[in-house]
Amino acid sequence: MSKPMTKTQLVAALAEEMGSDKKAAGSALDAVVSIITREVAAGGAVTLPGVGKIYCRERPERMVRNPQTGEQMKKEADKVVKMTIAKALKDSVNG
Known part of the structure; x- marks a missing residue:
């Protein structure tokens, strides 16, 4: 598996794809992020066409185990960010 693309590499690739300079591409990327x-922090969801859907999901209070001591303890309800990958992206990766 290759290394993940860094933000600098992503900005450079985005600038090349847009036919723009790196400063404008960096600003565009920062604005999208x-x-x-x-939107996700407010409880909404964002769909990136061809990539997937990013959303926030609430997890209920539950019992968890401390791996060091083996002690059972109660974990408070919390929120997690999830992403569902678009079928088009899955298909392009799988050929």
Whole structure:
């Protein structure tokens, strides 16, 4: 498995794809990330066409085990960010 693309590499690839400079591409990427973060934090969901859907899901209170001591303890209800991958992306990866 290869290394994941860094933000710098992503900005450079985005600038090349847009036919723009890296500063504009970086600003565009930061704006998209900001919009996604704000929407998901507010309880909404964002669909990126061809990539997937990012959403927040609430998890109920539950019992968990401390791996060091083996002690059972109650974990409070919390929220987790999930992503469902689009079928188009799965199909392109699987050939």
